[in-house]
Amino acid sequence: NERELILAFETSCDETSVAVVENGNRILSNFVATQIKSHQRFGGVVPEVASRHHIEEITIGIQKALIEAQVTPAELTAVAVTYGPGLVGSLLIGVTAAKTFAFAHELPLIPVNHMAGHIYAARYVEPLVFPLLALLVSGGHTQIVYMKAANEFEIIGDTRDDAAGEAYDKVGRVLGIAYPAGKELDRLAHLGQDTFKFPRAMIHEANYDFSFSGLKSAFINTVHNADQRGETLNRENLAASFQASVVDVLVGKVIAAVQRYPVQQLVLAGGVAANHGLREALSEQLPKVVPNTRLVAAPLALCGDNAAMVGAAAHVALAQGVRADMTLNADPSLEF
Ligand code: KG4
Ligand code: ZN
Secondary structure: OOOOEEEEEEOOOOEEEEEEEEOOOEEEEEEEEEOHHHHHOOOOOOHHHHHHHHHHHHHHHHHHHHHHHOOOHHHOOEEEEEEEOOOHHHHHHHHHHHHHHHHHOOOOEEEEEHHHHHHHHHHHOOOOOOOEEEEEEOOOOEEEEEEOOOOOOEEEEEEOOOOHHHHHHHHHHHOOOOOOOHHHHHHHHOOOOOOOOOOOOOOOOOOOOEOOHHHHHHHHHHHHHHHHOOOOOOHHHHHHHHHHHHHHHHHHHHHHHHHHOOOOEEEEEOHHHHOHHHHHHHHHHHHHHOOOOEEEEOOHHHOOOOHHHHHHHHHHHHHOOOOEOOOOOOOOOOOO
């Protein structure tokens, strides 16, 4: 059978997603049910609410993904699933659905690390060439990952405190922006100027680590102090200043990493990779400093959590013989 068809599941957080991926590089379907509306009034993801939604959506997701792809279970090659990191109750729904489906249809089961999935979203832009570096920026992670070969991950930089997306969401809350605030702050940032000059933490340190909690505090204090004086600060300039600080640090550190680890590709992936300021700054600065390294940004539609990225990662794992059996369990703190 030349047509390799993987049914992929992703339920690590607040997106229920099921996809059918052909040969690891073609999306036949990518069903995504987002639960954002249910969590917004709590200002963040409520784990119990998330798992209940996953239960409600997962069977519909399987049916929709198969119908849209025009694929029957008998035509599938394998089943893949994110088993960590993420919320345990959310992960368990995907893992249980994938195990059940694989068992019922006698298909191999492929376990996928959520963060590996984010990186492999870039596979839909062009084939990945190793070694490569990846800047992984999401709601839970901010990492620079060196991949010596397919499916080999070495974290060379990490956040010491908040993840970039987490900082966006917390700062957005202070401005009354609904969760998740990244996209709206990104939009506001483009309408303002970097007038506040917030700190750029660790930017000159000789490592590839990040820290965003100082920036978050500086932002929150600035807003609260103005409130106490009865002043209202310009939202666009606040957003632009916050974003300029985040982007300067991310771009500065990752370019330093590329200088130290020469690679052909720098992959940009994860929810925050959708950020326009970050994409623009990297695509402008990277060629100037390291012209031999190409920026491969995950497609905008595949930056957030989705199962198509899990299918792309699973294609590589399948070829390498990676398999799980019916004892596969969710691992909320899974690392590379
Ligand atoms: O990868 P993702 O969908 O879920 C996790 O694995 O965490 O990332 C979600 C994060 C949220 O914090 C959200 O605010 C952020 O990505 N995000 C953005 C943008 N779009 C989403 N942050 C900055 N700019 C954006 N345009
Ligand atoms: Zn994610």
